[in-house]
Amino acid sequence: MTEHVQKEIISIISEVSGLDEGEITTDKDFFRDLEIDSIKAIEITVAIEKKFGVSVRDEDVPKITTVKEAVELVNNLLIQKT
Amino acid sequence: MSQTDNNLYDAIIIGAGMSGLVCGCYLAQAGMKVLIAEQHHKPGGYCSTFKRKGFTFDAAAHSFGSYREGGNFKTVVNELGLDHRIAIRRYDPADIVVTPNHRISFWNDWGKTIRELQLAFPHELKTKEFISFMADPKPADIAALRNQTFKEVLDRYFTDDKIKTILFCQLFGNGGLPPSLMSAFTGSKIFTEFVVDGGYYPDGGMQALPDTFAQRFTEFGGTLLLSSSVAIITEDRNKVSGVVLKNGTAIRSRCVISNCDARQTYFSLLKGYSLNNRFAEKLNSMKPSLSMFIAYLGIDEFFDALPQPGSTLWFLPHYNIEQMYLSAQNEYETDLSKYLLRVSPSGNTILAMANTSFKNKEYWDKNKQLLLKNFITIIEQTTVPNLSKHLRYQEAASPYTLHSYTLNYQGAAYGWESIKQQFLDPDFRKPTFIDGLYLTGHWTTYAQGLAGVVYLGYDLAKSIIRKDKTARA
Numbered sequence: 001m002t003e004h005v006q007k008e009i010i011s012i013i014s015e016v017s018g019l020d021e022g023e024i025t026t027d028k029d030f031f032r033d034l035e036i037d038s039i040k041a042i043e044i045t046v047a048i049e050k051k052f053g054v055s056v057r058d059e060d061v062p063k064i065t066t067v068k069e070a071v072e073l074v075n076n077l078l079i080q081k082t
Numbered sequence: 083m084s085q086t087d088n089n090l091y092d093a094i095i096i097g098a099g100m101s102g103l104v105c106g107c108y109l110a111q112a113g114m115k116v117l118i119a120e121q122h123h124k125p126g127g128y129c130s131t132f133k134r135k136g137f138t139f140d141a142a143a144h145s146f147g148s149y150r151e152g153g154n155f156k157t158v159v160n161e162l163g164l165d166h167r168i169a170i171r172r173y174d175p176a177d178i179v180v181t182p183n184h185r186i187s188f189w190n191d192w193g194k195t196i197r198e199l200q201l202a203f204p205h206e207l208k209t210k211e212f213i214s215f216m217a218d219p220k221p222a223d224i225a226a227l228r229n230q231t232f233k234e235v236l237d238r239y240f241t242d243d244k245i246k247t248i249l250f251c252q253l254f255g256n257g258g259l260p261p262s263l264m265s266a267f268t269g270s271k272i273f274t275e276f277v278v279d280g281g282y283y284p285d286g287g288m289q290a291l292p293d294t295f296a297q298r299f300t301e302f303g304g305t306l307l308l309s310s311s312v313a314i315i316t317e318d319r320n321k322v323s324g325v326v327l328k329n330g331t332a333i334r335s336r337c338v339i340s341n342c343d344a345r346q347t348y349f350s351l352l353k354g355y356s357l358n359n360r361f362a363e364k365l366n367s368m369k370p371s372l373s374m375f376i377a378y379l380g381i382d383e384f385f386d387a388l389p390q391p392g393s394t395l396w397f398l399p400h401y402n403i404e405q406m407y408l409s410a411q412n413e414y415e416t417d418l419s420k421y422l423l424r425v426s427p428s429g430n431t432i433l434a435m436a437n438t439s440f441k442n443k444e445y446w447d448k449n450k451q452l453l454l455k456n457f458i459t460i461i462e463q464t465t466v467p468n469l470s471k472h473l474r475y476q477e478a479a480s481p482y483t484l485h486s487y488t489l490n491y492q493g494a495a496y497g498w499e500s501i502k503q504q505f506l507d508p509d510f511r512k513p514t515f516i517d518g519l520y521l522t523g524h525w526t527t528y529a530q531g532l533a534g535v536v537y538l539g540y541d542l543a544k545s546i547i548r549k550d551k552t553a554r555a
Contacts, residue, residue, distance in 0.1 A: 018544065018545035030221075031221055036221065037221055038219065038221035038271070039506075039537075039541075041224065041225040042225040042506065043508075044225075045225045045228060058229070059226065061222055061226040061228075062220065062223050062226060063222070064222065065222060
């Protein structure tokens with residue numbers, strides 16, 4: 001599951017940021033390394049929620065700052081869902 | 083070169099509003115062959131200036147924000163090498179909010195503003211906390227606001243409706259929505275970029291901005307066609323192929339960027355294309371933002387009752403912004419009791435604006451001059467006594483006037499209304515169903531004012547350049 005989630009999240013970030021998927025590795029910081037600003041951060045959050053049919057709690061949004069963190073968060077939400 | 087080569091571009095931009103100009107500059111700077119076609123005889127759209135009887139008036143946009151070091155506007159100006167070409171000054175206070183019981187100035191030094199607010203509202207303990215959050219929000223903290231309204235944010239920090247109204251007033255003026263309908267994200271963006279970092283103005287008037295960008299665009303090798311309306315965007319099997327101008331000239335490009343309103347883009351410019359029903363229905367159900375009634379007043383001399391030139395005064399007759407919004411939406415009447423007033427830095431012209439709905443041409447033909455007279459009386463009675471004695475020129479723009487100069491749908495002042503349901507819709511920026519078509523400007527569901535449209539033009543150009551590089555590699 002993790003691998004699939006990771007692939008989808010990288011694809012979302014690539015779509016929103018315009019960066020190549022190859023540039024988006026799991027430990028890169030959204031804001032420092034990937035030039036993701038507040039508008040893109042919200043686009044990514046909304047796209048993740050739509051894609052996986054989950055809803056990220058407001059207090060968890062600030063925790064999504066790397067691909068790795070996003071994958072963990074989505075995995076947990078998917079487990080809770082089932 | 084053959085005629086065909088002359089009419090082949092790497093990108094065509096429809097509309098020389100600030101977003102189109104910024105986007106065009108970046109694309110041309112990157113070496114692309116770019117054409118901007120603008121229907122009006124000068125660039126700028128809402129960000130322009132006109133002259134009447136020796137007076138120079140800003141047409142609609144009258145100051146801007148996001149010009150601090152690191153602000154989006156500043157970054158764009160620096161990256162395009164324009165920092166020494168436009169003299170931009172910041173006026174202090176940037177804004178003054180006048181209500182029945184208070185007169186609060188919004189200073190460039192926020193410590194000063196916070197002290198002023200604390201003195202007026204000593205029982206509110208989170209004023210500083212609120213301003214700190216608005217002044218420097220982290221992207222992720224802002225993303226957490228995606229499902230909230232700005233009312234929820236204000237309610238978390240404050241209890242007194244008066245301070246909530248005073249802090250929200252400029253958000254209503256720059257976004258056209260009351261707290262209960264404005265998305266918390268949009269509201270906090272407006273607060274950060276317009277209120278905390280507002281009050282900038284270019285020497286010579288707002289036209290200096292589009293003029294300087296347009297000049298830079300041509301220096302980078304771009305072609306700017308003024309008084310050139312685009313009739314259609316051509317496409318072939320869901321890929322754009324160019325545009326045809328109203329004079330019949332066909333221009334080819336695989337990339338067309340529309341800086342005009344979304345209804346015009348999809349319903350008139352793409353009229354040969356069969357838009358899928360779901361999208362057409364969505365577009366038909368989208369609600370435009372409020373428009374404006376604007377008074378342009380020329381005065382004989384600066385006098386004491388006026389606010390300091392360059393500072394924007396906001397007058398509120400009461401504290402109920404929800405009510406002001408409902409009354410601005412009225413289809414039959416025009417409520418001018420809540421307004422913005424500003425003396426231009428040149429000191430001899432005044433701009434006064436009040437939000438109102440579009441109505442129709444007949445209504446404005448019949449009522450415009452009377453409304454202008456009433457507006458002047460209201461201003462005299464509430465903030466500037468003896469105004470009429472100093473008037474040497476007076477004219478008004480109705481929502482219909484705004485529409486006829488810029489073609490903005492219903493003369494909307496801020497593109498689509500920034501309500502939650504109409505917020506960050508990717509189909510209004512880069513539709514998935516037509517390859518090579520992009521939108522930029524305040525009709526994308528992403529933008530807030532000048533700072534917003536400048537960001538969008540910049541962001542779109544960066545993404546097109548990146549894709550172009552990948553495609554060539």
